[in-house]
């Protein structure tokens with residue numbers, strides 16, 4: 001790579017601010033709390049942190065409903081607290097990425113309040129308003145991602161407005177240049193403060209069909225599927241004009257040196273990679289969520305890595321995500337032992353890895369009692385297992401009664417396992433998943449081949465996934481056993497000769513490897529070839 005940017009080699013760490021660390025004792029995490037724990041990120045070795053939204057919000061969707069794009073919610077602190085976080089992070093060499101929720105605002109945002117006031121309002125067209133269908137009822141069949149229709153009737157002004165998510169999250173109208181200009185100013189506001197980039201939310205929804213055509217029925221839809229999948233989002237997602245919006249945002253990002261634009265997109269690879277832009281003038285990194293739902297099978301994983309690598313445009317930098325605030329925790333999806341193998345996969349693949357807070361200690365999905373459910377998605381669409389609270393529970397720092405998260409009552413239940421499963425315990429344990437993460441990240445930092453080298457597939461049979469990473473003379477073999485039985489790997493004569501530099505079990509450093517390699521159950525190893 002001729003001129004790599006900082007993010008080509010970076011490991012990104014996602015903080016869900018409500019759940020990371022509570023600095024003021026109200027049971028909800030905050031910016032002061034994050035400042036108190038920046039050294040955890042330094043210890044882990046990550047390069048950048050991304051904060052889920054911290055802006056003023058009624059918190060209907062826990063911050064993804066923004067009521068003011070240029071301030072901090074008092075629950076999280078003040079702008080001065082945020083500036084202090086930026087300074088403290090930068091002092092430690094950590095970059096800071098913010099969430100950009102540009103598809104929709106809160107219905108409490110002054111823009112929407114003005115828009116809603118009357119059909120003649122100057123900001124009416126900042127949101128998406130339509131007359132009722134000729135016979136009455138919503139203008140078309142579009143559905144909300146959070147269940148039910150995507151149109152809400154506003155009796156006072158006699159029209160419907162569109163909401164891709166909650167009714168209190170009205171969609172902004174990106175066809176209106178004033179909206180684009182206002183959002184560009186929001187981006188500049190934070191970049192001028194020193195923020196290092198954005199993770200743009202809900203990118204595939206940013207613009208919808210101009211003719212408001214009905215979405216077609218989804219023939220594969222079955223009872224029990226998420227209700228919004230009853231139709232195919234042909235006219236509501238991944239519209240061609242989305243690329244123009246992204247290019248506009250990217251221009252603003254590029255007004256400032258070294259800033260990063262990531263985007264959240266749930267799309268198959270062929271559609272996802274279009275968001276790099278025709279001349280790489282789109283997102284630097286369209287999030288790759290394939291691992292979030294991939295069956296944990298060697299052939300399947302190898303296949304998806306190959307398809308992704310092949311689909312990438314020339315010069316487009318890959319990235320991988322193993323967990324986030326919308327999906328079940330990896331440790332519960334694949335089991336505690338495999339979570340270490342998964343960490344090794346994430347941190348040895350080519351491209352930027354994103355690590356979700358708590359996954360570095362193998363936090364599990366927590367079962368939420370019905371009376372403590374907070375996620376609006378679960379409350380709207382109960383019983384289908386779609387709830388997101390279980391992956392958003394407080395960070396488990398230590399074995400104390402509140403896990404070192406708060407002095408108050410945690411906003412979501414703490415994992416009952418926190419007395420054993422916590423940062424403090426794992427720090428002292430050479431074989432812990434926390435130690436493994438630290439060592440993997442350090443290895444990646446020490447060896448450019450692991451960060452930016454080529455990916456070369458080797459084997460994917462049974463439970464065995466094998467690949468190489470290579471740059472110039474540096475070559476590594478990564479061998480992962482995805483199963484609970486030991487496996488023996490036989491290499492072709494002379495193919496592999498080197499030294500084992502890391503095992504998920506933490507105890508094989510320096511072992512010489514030639515021609516064959518024995519992997520224990522649920523073991524992954526990295527071998528440096530000589």
Ligand code: NOJ
Pocket residue numbers: 061064065101165201202264325326
């Ligand atoms: C995607 C975010 O990750 C999710 O948490 C949120 O509910 C929706 N977008 C709506 O903003």
